[in-house]
Amino acid sequence: MTAIYRPDGGTTGSLVRHMNAATLWNLHEGTIAPQDEAGQFAGLIAMGVEAFQHPVPAMLPELPLPIVGMGRIDTPEDATKLAREHKSAGYALTTVHVGTGFESDSEADALIDATISASAKYAYPIFVETHRATVTQDIYRTLRIIERHPDVRFNADLSHYYTGSEMTYGDISAKFDAMEPIFERVRYMHGRIGTPCCAQVALRGPDDERDFVDHFRNMWKRAMKGFAANGLEGEVLPFAPELLPYELPLGEAVHRFYYARRLGTSDTAEEESDRWEQASYLFEIADSCAAEAGLASRST
Numbered sequence: 093m094t095a096i097y098r099p100d101g102g103t104t105g106s107l108v109r110h111m112n113a114a115t116l117w118n119l120h121e122g123t124i125a126p127q128d129e130a131g132q133f134a135g136l137i138a139m140g141v142e143a144f145q146h147p148v149p150a151m152l153p154e155l156p157l158p159i160v161g162m163g164r165i166d167t168p169e170d171a172t173k174l175a176r177e178h179k180s181a182g183y184a185l186t187t188v189h190v191g192t193g194f195e196s197d198s199e200a201d202a203l204i205d206a207t208i209s210a211s212a213k214y215a216y217p218i219f220v221e222t223h224r225a226t227v228t229q230d231i232y233r234t235l236r237i238i239e240r241h242p243d244v245r246f247n248a249d250l251s252h253y254y255t256g257s258e259m260t261y262g263d264i265s266a267k268f269d270a271m272e273p274i275f276e277r278v279r280y281m282h283g284r285i286g287t288p289c290c291a292q293v294a295l296r297g298p299d300d301e302r303d304f305v306d307h308f309r310n311m312w313k314r315a316m317k318g319f320a321a322n323g324l325e326g327e328v329l330p331f332a333p334e335l336l337p338y339e340l341p342l343g344e345a346v347h348r349f350y351y352a353r354r355l356g357t358s359d360t361a362e363e364e365s366d367r368w369e370q371a372s373y374l375f376e377i378a379d380s381c382a383a384e385a386g387l388a389s390r391s392t
Contacts, residue, residue, distance in 0.1 A: 094208050094245040097185045097217040097279060098326040099142070099158070105320050107382040107389045110160060110332035111136050112282065113146040114349075115371050118337040125368035133157065135368075139375065140391030143184055145332055150181075160332070161186035168206035175210035175218060185217035187247035187280055191227040197236075200227040204241045219247040219280045224256045231257055231271060238273045246274060249282035249334065250311050255291040260307070268310060275311070276318035283333035283374040292335060292351045294365035298376035309381055316385035329387065331378045333371035338363055 099108075116132060119125055126132045133156050136144070145160035146152060152159075161183040163174045178186045190203050204220065204227070211218040220228060228234045228246075231253055238244060253259060259267055284292050285308045295305065319329045336351035354361040379389045 093243045094211045094219070094279075095215050095217045096324050096327045097330070098324075099184060099328065105323055105387055106328050107316065107378065107387045107391075108143075108328045108330050109139065109141045109375055109391050110143045110145055110330040111141045111371065112332045112334035113144065114337070115333050115335045115367050118340050119368060120362050120366065122362070123366045123368050125366070129153075139372065142390070143330065145187070145334075149183065158184045160184050160330075163188050165190045165203055165207055166192070168202050171203070171206035171210040171218070172213070175214040175216045179214050179216040185219065185280070187219045187221050187282075189223050189226045190220050193225050193227060193229045195227055200233075200237065201240060203227060204237055204244055208241060208243050217245075217279070219245050221247040221282070222249055222252055222274070224252045229256060231267070231274070235270070235273055238277065245277050245279040247280040247282060248274070248278040248311075248315050249284060250308065250315075251282075251284045251286040251291045254304070254307065254311075255286045255288060258288050260288045260304075264307065268314060271311075272314065272318070275314040276322055278315040278319060279323075279327070279329065281312070281315065281329065281331045281378070283331055283371070283378060284335060285374070290353065293353065295370060295373045295377075298373045298380070300373075305377075309377065312378060312381040313385045316382050316387050320386050328390075331375070333374045335367040335370055335374075337367070 126135050143158040143160050144155060145162060147162040149159045161178045163186055165171045165188050190207060191200060207218055207220060222228045285295060285305055286292055287304045336349040338350060338352045338354050339346050339348040352363040355364050379391060382389045
C-alpha cells in the first residue's frame with residue numbers, strides 16, 4: 093500500500109498548506125511578494141505554509157521549511173531509485189509524473205505497481221499526479237488503473253482534467269460522480285484553476301463566482317470529503333498552489349511554460365496577475381472547501 097503522509101504534530105483529517113516553488117518563479121515587478129528569498133519564506137510561514145515543494149531541492153540553500161520532492165517515473169526501476177534517494181535526502185513526500193501517456197495497459201500497470209511497491213518498501217509517501225502527458229491523462233483510463241491498483245494514491249492537479257478533457261462538454265455533474273474513485277484517493281493537491289480552454293487563469297478574488305471556479309470548488313470539496321472519509325490516523329491533506337510563470341530565465345536561456353497568461357502580444361507584456369496574491373486566493377478557497385467538507389484547516 094502507498095505510504096501515508098503523517099507529519100509530526102499532524103491532526104487527523106486536517107488540511108495543511110504547502111507551496112510549490114513554481115509559484116515564486118519570475119514574479120513580475122509589481123508583485124506584493126517580498127523581493128528577497130528570506131523575506132518570501134518568512135511570508136510563506138506567516139501564511140501558514142508548512143512545507144515547500146521544489147523539483148530540484150539540492151540546488152536550494154538550507155530552508156526553514158520541510159521539503160516536498162517532485163519527480164518522474166518512466167521505468168519500474170525509477171520508482172525504487174526515487175523512493176530510496178528522496179527518503180535518504182529527508183524529503184517529506186514526493187509527487188510524481190508517471191509515464192508519457194503512450195504506454196499500453198500492461199506497461200502502465202508495471203509503472204503504477206512499481207510506484208506503490210517502492211512507496212511501501214521504503215515507507216515513503218509517493219503520490220501519482222493527475223497530469224497531461226502521463227498515464228493518468230485520461231479520466232477513463234485512470235479509473236481503470238484504480239480498478240487494477242486500488243492502493244494507488246493521487247496528487248490531484250485537476251486543471252489537467254478540467255481543461256485537458258474539456259469536462260464542461262457534456263454532463264459535468266455525471267463526470268464528477270464518475271470520478272469519485274479518484275477523489276477518494278487524493279492525498280495531495282496542486283492548487284490551480286483553469287477554464288475549459290486554459291489550464292491557469294487569474295482569479296478575481298477568493299469569492300470569484302464564475303462557473304469554472306465553482307466547478308473547481310465542487311471537485312476540491314469532493315476530494316476533501318473523500319479524504320475525510322478514508323484518511324488514516326495522523327494523516328493530513330496538503331494543498332499547494334502551483335502557479336507556473338509564462339517564462340523562466342535560466343542563465344542565458346529562457347524556458348517558456350506558457351501557463352500564466354500575458355496581457356498583450358509583445359514579448360515584454362506582463363503576466364495578467366500577481367501569482368503570490370493569486371496563491372493567497374487559492375488558499376482561502378481551499379479553506380472554505382475544507383470547512384464544507386468537514387475538514388479542519390490548520391491555517392485557520
